[in-house]
Amino acid sequence: MAKLISPELFSWFVLPLLIFCSRIIDVTIGTIRIIFVSRGKKHLAPILGFFEVLVWIVAISQVMQNLSNFVCYFAYAAGFATGTYVGIIIEEKLAIGTLVVRTIVDKNEFELKEQLANSGFGVTVVDAEGKNGDVKIIYTVIKRKELQEVIRIIEGCNSKAFYSIEDARKVSQGIFRSGTSSGDRTSIFNLFRIHRMSGLNKKMK
Structure with missing residues (x-):
């Protein structure tokens, strides 16, 4: 050259x-x-x-x-x-990877749960206690490419909802949208065991 x-x-x-x-x-x-x-x-x-x-x-x-x-x-x-x-x-x-979305709400949890379920996402609701009283913790495991859709649903149902997002290194079983492989998932039951061990169900918010 x-x-x-x-x-x-x-x-x-x-x-x-x-x-x-x-x-x-x-x-x-x-x-x-x-x-x-x-x-x-x-x-x-x-x-x-x-x-x-x-x-x-x-x-x-x-x-x-x-x-x-x-x-x-x-x-x-x-x-x-x-x-x-x-x-x-x-x-x-x-958008590679899987996420765990944890949403904490004190009202309209049924509407949010229904919206997520109707959109094809697996949902699990856990009772918890926050600073100002009883709250609900809503868990859903999603692919990263689905994150913006889930955020829109959460904010549409409850604009004041507190949510956090974490990477899930490995997940299995549970309810997922069609087309997701079982080799990249974490058991929803293991998720809640970790949740209890770390004390996340104690006085949040």
Whole structure:
């Protein structure tokens, strides 16, 4: 490539651009790989790790061969920052993983339960005691891509409802929308055992 264009243009523009793009690729892959590891995707993470390191070696070798070119340093750093952002955006679009949505309400719990159930979500209601009296804790386990729909349902039924969202590393059984696999679920009964052990059913809100 250097023979097709002037050496100066290649050194100060083309080479930094290639380093920048390489860093975007390898850091994007790395960001997604880390997220896959946290989600328990043990078969996909090593494959991504292979390509991540392969691209990184190409990028760092070019930097080491051109230590006097400070533009390569900026391209390397800028590619890292951009790749991190791009990786997060891609992961959000993929919406990989399962979530546990915990909603605490002191009224309209029946309406919320019915709305979630009618939309195809599994729902379990637990009695609890809050600061100002009795409350209901409504649990539902969903795919990440369904989160915005669930939030709309919650806020539509009770705009003052308190809800929290947690990642579920593994789930099984329970009631789920059609098309979800049983290998990526956590037992709803195990969820409530953890709930009782951690004392979450004690005076919340």
